[in-house]
Amino acid sequence: MKLIKNILESCRPLFEPGGRLRPLWPIFEAADNFFFSHREQTRHAPYGRDPIDVKRYMSLVIVALMPAFLAALYFFGPRVLLLVLVSYVAGGIVEVAFSVVRKEEINEGFLVTGFIFPLVLPPGLPLWMVAAGSIFGVLVGKEIFGGTGRNLFNAALVGRCFLAFAYPARMTSAWVAPRLGHWLEMPGSLAATAADATTMATPLGLAKSGELTSHWNLLVGNIGGCVGETSGFAILAGGLLLVAVGVANWRTITGGIVALLATAGILHAAMPDAVSPPLFQLLAGGWLFGIMFMATDPVSGPVTLAGKWTYGILIGVLTVLIRSFSGFVEGTMFAILFGNICAPLIDEAVIRLKRRRYARQRRVA
Amino acid sequence: MKMTGGYLPKIAGQPSGKVRTVDVPARLVIALHQDGLVFHPAVPDGARVQAGQIIADQEHPGGKLALPAPAGGTLKFEEDAKGLPVRLILTVSDHTPPQPAKRFTPGKAKPDELRKALAAGGIWQRLWSSSNGGPPPLDPADGTPGRIVVNTVLSEPFRTDSATLLQENREAFLAGLAFLPSLLADGGRLHLTATKAQADALGKMVASASLPQAPVIETVPLRYPIEHPQVLCDALRRACGDIQPGDILWVLDSQTVVAIGTCLQDGIALHSRLLAIGGPGATQPMHVRARIGTPLNSLLDATGTDGSRLVLRGGLFRGEPVSDSCTVEAHDDALFLLPRTDAREFLGFVSPGFDRRSILPCFASELTGAADRHVSVSLRGERRPCIACGLCESVCPVDLMPQVLHRYLYSDAIDNVEATGIDRCIDCGLCTYVCPSKIDLTHQFKTARERIRAEHAEAAATEAAHRHREEARQKERAKQKDAKR
Numbered sequence: 001m002k003l004i005k006n007i008l009e010s011c012r013p014l015f016e017p018g019g020r021l022r023p024l025w026p027i028f029e030a031a032d033n034f035f036f037s038h039r040e041q042t043r044h045a046p047y048g049r050d051p052i053d054v055k056r057y058m059s060l061v062i063v064a065l066m067p068a069f070l071a072a073l074y075f076f077g078p079r080v081l082l083l084v085l086v087s088y089v090a091g092g093i094v095e096v097a098f099s100v101v102r103k104e105e106i107n108e109g110f111l112v113t114g115f116i117f118p119l120v121l122p123p124g125l126p127l128w129m130v131a132a133g134s135i136f137g138v139l140v141g142k143e144i145f146g147g148t149g150r151n152l153f154n155a156a157l158v159g160r161c162f163l164a165f166a167y168p169a170r171m172t173s174a175w176v177a178p179r180l181g182h183w184l185e186m187p188g189s190l191a192a193t194a195a196d197a198t199t200m201a202t203p204l205g206l207a208k209s210g211e212l213t214s215h216w217n218l219l220v221g222n223i224g225g226c227v228g229e230t231s232g233f234a235i236l237a238g239g240l241l242l243v244a245v246g247v248a249n250w251r252t253i254t255g256g257i258v259a260l261l262a263t264a265g266i267l268h269a270a271m272p273d274a275v276s277p278p279l280f281q282l283l284a285g286g287w288l289f290g291i292m293f294m295a296t297d298p299v300s301g302p303v304t305l306a307g308k309w310t311y312g313i314l315i316g317v318l319t320v321l322i323r324s325f326s327g328f329v330e331g332t333m334f335a336i337l338f339g340n341i342c343a344p345l346i347d348e349a350v351i352r353l354k355r356r357r358y359a360r361q362r363r364v365a
Numbered sequence: 366m367k368m369t370g371g372y373l374p375k376i377a378g379q380p381s382g383k384v385r386t387v388d389v390p391a392r393l394v395i396a397l398h399q400d401g402l403v404f405h406p407a408v409p410d411g412a413r414v415q416a417g418q419i420i421a422d423q424e425h426p427g428g429k430l431a432l433p434a435p436a437g438g439t440l441k442f443e444e445d446a447k448g449l450p451v452r453l454i455l456t457v458s459d460h461t462p463p464q465p466a467k468r469f470t471p472g473k474a475k476p477d478e479l480r481k482a483l484a485a486g487g488i489w490q491r492l493w494s495s496s497n498g499g500p501p502p503l504d505p506a507d508g509t510p511g512r513i514v515v516n517t518v519l520s521e522p523f524r525t526d527s528a529t530l531l532q533e534n535r536e537a538f539l540a541g542l543a544f545l546p547s548l549l550a551d552g553g554r555l556h557l558t559a560t561k562a563q564a565d566a567l568g569k570m571v572a573s574a575s576l577p578q579a580p581v582i583e584t585v586p587l588r589y590p591i592e593h594p595q596v597l598c599d600a601l602r603r604a605c606g607d608i609q610p611g612d613i614l615w616v617l618d619s620q621t622v623v624a625i626g627t628c629l630q631d632g633i634a635l636h637s638r639l640l641a642i643g644g645p646g647a648t649q650p651m652h653v654r655a656r657i658g659t660p661l662n663s664l665l666d667a668t669g670t671d672g673s674r675l676v677l678r679g680g681l682f683r684g685e686p687v688s689d690s691c692t693v694e695a696h697d698d699a700l701f702l703l704p705r706t707d708a709r710e711f712l713g714f715v716s717p718g719f720d721r722r723s724i725l726p727c728f729a730s731e732l733t734g735a736a737d738r739h740v741s742v743s744l745r746g747e748r749r750p751c752i753a754c755g756l757c758e759s760v761c762p763v764d765l766m767p768q769v770l771h772r773y774l775y776s777d778a779i780d781n782v783e784a785t786g787i788d789r790c791i792d793c794g795l796c797t798y799v800c801p802s803k804i805d806l807t808h809q810f811k812t813a814r815e816r817i818r819a820e821h822a823e824a825a826a827t828e829a830a831h832r833h834r835e836e837a838r839q840k841e842r843a844k845q846k847d848a849k850r
Contacts, residue, residue, distance in 0.1 A: 036713075046807075055714035056746075149802070
């Protein structure tokens with residue numbers, strides 16, 4: 001601790017005004033504030049503040065992602081580590097470059113984006129594609145809007161969407177059969193690509209041909225699918241933790257799950273051939289991961305609490321519709337991105353309703 | 366009664382029930398600018414005054430508000446650069462409390478006499494009326510309250526604890542309650558708020574006192590800012606369906622009721638205050654009773670507090686820093702002490718957090734029940750753009766959307782800010798306290814309201830000028846027409 005403090009203090013003059021490395025101040029500041037708590041004091045009332053800050057907030061998301069990440073490591077091998085590393089390095093360069101140019105702090109939001117992004121990709125995707133997707137996601141999904149807190153879309157999903165449209169063949173064929181924990185025996189598997197691995201169709205892909213994967217397998221995760229999206233148990237564990245600590249908004253999750261079950265239930269009863277059963281829809285594909293970790297991204301969703309209900313419901317309904325009545329096998333990504341587009345509209349409606357209520361109360365008072 | 370939003374953090378340094386009476390110092394200082402009012406000396410410079418004698422007053426609808434002398438002695442004016450008196454320095458020669466003035470009997474005194482006595486006793490400015498959001502007019506013809514709400518719940522960390530106050534002032538409190546119905550409109554009702562835990566004890570105490578009108582006990586949640594008069598009134602209106610929109614509500618706290626009882630029953634003017642001194646920076650959190658005008662540093666000395674603290678006048682949320690030269694004023698009921706610390710914690714954001722507590726249950730103290738001992742003058746995080754987490758909206762007691770207002774202000778859409786209810790903000794500070802992005806929302810809203818007020822004033826002045834010019838022009842035209850004829 002003392003050593004780190006001494007190193008930081010000896011480097012500080014280089015980055016302070018007049019120092020040779022002044023333009024790189026955001027990097028130094030990020031490192032300084034990572035190791036030691038920020039030293040700024042309050043300037044206005046209340047002069048004491050709650051200990052929650054964005055760093056703690058985002059680290060809770062990382063902790064909640066750990067079960068899904070560990071399950072992915074178990075099922076798909078050490079390549080998952082490499083995917084995460086590539087995503088962090090590629091996206092991190094963009095984030096740091098923008099911070100330096102803008103002379104603003106490096107934002108913790110990237111730690112979450114960089115971690116979520118590889119978890120929503122097919123495990124057999126070439127590493128350069130992961131890098132390209134991460135860069136695109138951070139650049140177009142976030143930085144051009146002004147960085148975390150000002151982005152319209154979930155950056156990880158923008159990156160995934162880019163890959164889905166730019167390389168549709170690779171994105172739909174890079175599914176790898178889970179290796180069920182035997183990965184330690186395969187040191188060569190680190191750089192393996194889809195060509196070397198046994199491919200395996202995803203449960204949603206199989207469902208299109210009428211074959212339903214068992215609920216147990218969907219919960220455990222020994223199935224084909226995106227890196228972090230296969231194990232229902234792991235995702236639920238992380239998601240529930242996130243709800244318990246109050247970081248993920250329960251309104252979005254409840255609204256989404258209820259809407260998905262209701263829509264799938266009604267449509268499945270009417271058209272059993274076209275629409276899969278509700279519980280299968282809940283557990284298959286990227287739905288659980290999407291509603292727990294990406295629909296609950298507060299920045300790209302509605303800012304108002306009432307709006308979060310509508311937002312969740314919209315995502316739930318759209319996911320079922322896209323999955324059942326479009327050419328795409330999975331609809332969660334498009335549903336959330338569409339939700340992102342609609343979020344300002346939902347907020348506007350909530351704000352107008354609130355204004356009406358204010359006017360009514362003013363008349364009474 | 367129910368309230369929307371609100372939040373009460375568990376903070377270390379809660380004042381104990383022990384009350385220490387601070388000796389009357391040789392010199393008392395009375396500020397003439399207090400409670401947003403400007404008082405003017407009512408006696409000449411250098412005059413000898415008796416304890417309880419009116420030493421300063423201020424015009425108020427229907428009469429005058431007064432500041433009584435908290436002790437006997439010689440009065441000197443302290444002036445500002447323009448030569449206007451700003452403080453009265455009282456060199457104390459007589460430490461005894463004010464001599465009893467006129468005494469009243471509950472139910473027999475005339476309301477206007479009671480009002481005059483309360484104004485002369487320095488108590489009227491402690492009342493809050495829903496008609497004007499401040500001290501009610503003194504003339505009963507300008508409105509009498511349909512309801513009077515006596516609030517015993519001061520939730521903000523850490524204001525005077527009602528149980529401690531009532532322990533030593535039970536009789537005066539009951540006397541105050543006995544006089545309040547005389548100030549009500551015909552058919553008016555007296556309400557007494559208490560937490561669930563205190564309601565029974567308070568109910569029994571009131572029932573044993575044979576009051577002219579038994580107050581209705583209202584149970585309120587122990588959540589900040591339930592004590593805010595506006596929040597209380599809204600909660601009461603929701604709870605009682607029979608309150609008409611035009612009904613006037615008065616709100617006063619238990620310390621004011623004690624002062625009313627002492628003033629009307631014993632004829633003794635307001636001269637001392639019971640203050641809670643607490644917070645993580647307090648070495649011995651406790652209550653102190655001090656004469657109005659006592660320097661704050663002598664209070665801090667009495668509780669063994671050293672100088673390395675930020676002293677807030679008021680509680681954690683609304684308190685403003687004061688210097689040691691400040692003195693006890695008639696509205697004071699809390700001093701919150703925040704440690705000034707420069708220490709930087711190593712990897713603080715991953716700390717399990719046994720010594721801190723947040724609105725989000727994400728620290729280990731949730732399991733142990735420990736209070737937040739870590740709160741200090743530190744911002745406790747870096748400033749970041751709003752991440753729309755919605756915490757501010759969930760705690761707002763007046764149903765605002767602070768994150769939306771902040772976004773409007775960020776894009777300088779002041780019209781939208783006004784339309785989205787910024788005038789409802791009561792500056793409780795909760796949104797700012799819980800914000801993980803450390804945005805000074807309360808300060809932004811206060812500045813925005815001032816800007817809106819200034820713009821309205823400017824618009825009104827411009828319109829008046831236009832109207833005046835137009836009228837002058839029309840008169841001129843009419844004159845010319847007359848001349849032609």
